[in-house]
Amino acid sequence: MAAAKKVSIPNRLLAALSREEYQKLLRVLEPVKLGFGEILYESHAQIHHVYFPNDCFVSMLTTVDTGHAAEVGLIGSEGMIGIPMALGVAVSPFRAVVQGAGTAMRMTTLNFRRHFKNSVRLQKEVFLFTHLLMIQVAQTAACNRFHVLIQRIARWLLMTRDHVNSNEFRIPQEFLALMLGVRRVGVSVAMCNLRDRKIIRYRRGTITILDHGGLVTIACGCYKTVKDIYTQAQAQFEIPRLGSRPSD
Numbered sequence: 001m002a003a004a005k006k007v008s009i010p011n012r013l014l015a016a017l018s019r020e021e022y023q024k025l026l027r028v029l030e031p032v033k034l035g036f037g038e039i040l041y042e043s044h045a046q047i048h049h050v051y052f053p054n055d056c057f058v059s060m061l062t063t064v065d066t067g068h069a070a071e072v073g074l075i076g077s078e079g080m081i082g083i084p085m086a087l088g089v090a091v092s093p094f095r096a097v098v099q100g101a102g103t104a105m106r107m108t109t110l111n112f113r114r115h116f117k118n119s120v121r122l123q124k125e126v127f128l129f130t131h132l133l134m135i136q137v138a139q140t141a142a143c144n145r146f147h148v149l150i151q152r153i154a155r156w157l158l159m160t161r162d163h164v165n166s167n168e169f170r171i172p173q174e175f176l177a178l179m180l181g182v183r184r185v186g187v188s189v190a191m192c193n194l195r196d197r198k199i200i201r202y203r204r205g206t207i208t209i210l211d212h213g214g215l216v217t218i219a220c221g222c223y224k225t226v227k228d229i230y231t232q233a234q235a236q237f238e239i240p241r242l243g244s245r246p247s248d
């Protein structure tokens, strides 16, 4: 078979591996389609697979004893779902819910353990991502405490836009309320405010961002803080990507 082709690997962690390591992982990676609202992990439940998103993205929700939950992190193609496995824990502290439908590569926890132990590159990438995820979770905890709902909604819409890579996406208000851990009526008021200011259009569950700059101005600084840290860390860590060079 001809080997002189460019290989496109959407997931950043997988794309950072050497060709040999990636080929080894491919034998145990399984492509899967993930639908909106699908629960990959329940909080405090056993992890059976780790996921490397291609174009889907997944919310990490933390739950409290009243049954309420709030989003503390959002993971897309820059990362991996199942970070506790890299730290030697096979139980998820978060509920993981698919927010953006799409595809991912997944592997069993058994295979992940085996390959993770033997791949220094995979370890480095996963540890860097763990560090970034911790920053995102901590920033979101502070955001939930100190920033008002409209700022948080603006931040959330911008984060979603970055993952979808489009100014238009479908999100029911009930889902948005669930992610932010607030009442739906509060979300409605904030969305009407954004719509009246012509920042967004909202029609039957589909949101269109009309004024990106305006939305950034309304969002709290948490959006830019986390985004800048991700960009800086990834630039410092940049290595030739398997997906961006011709094969040998």
Ligand SMILES: [Zn+2]
Pocket: 142, 143, 144, 147, 151, 152, 155, 220, 221, 222, 223
């Ligand atoms: Zn904030």
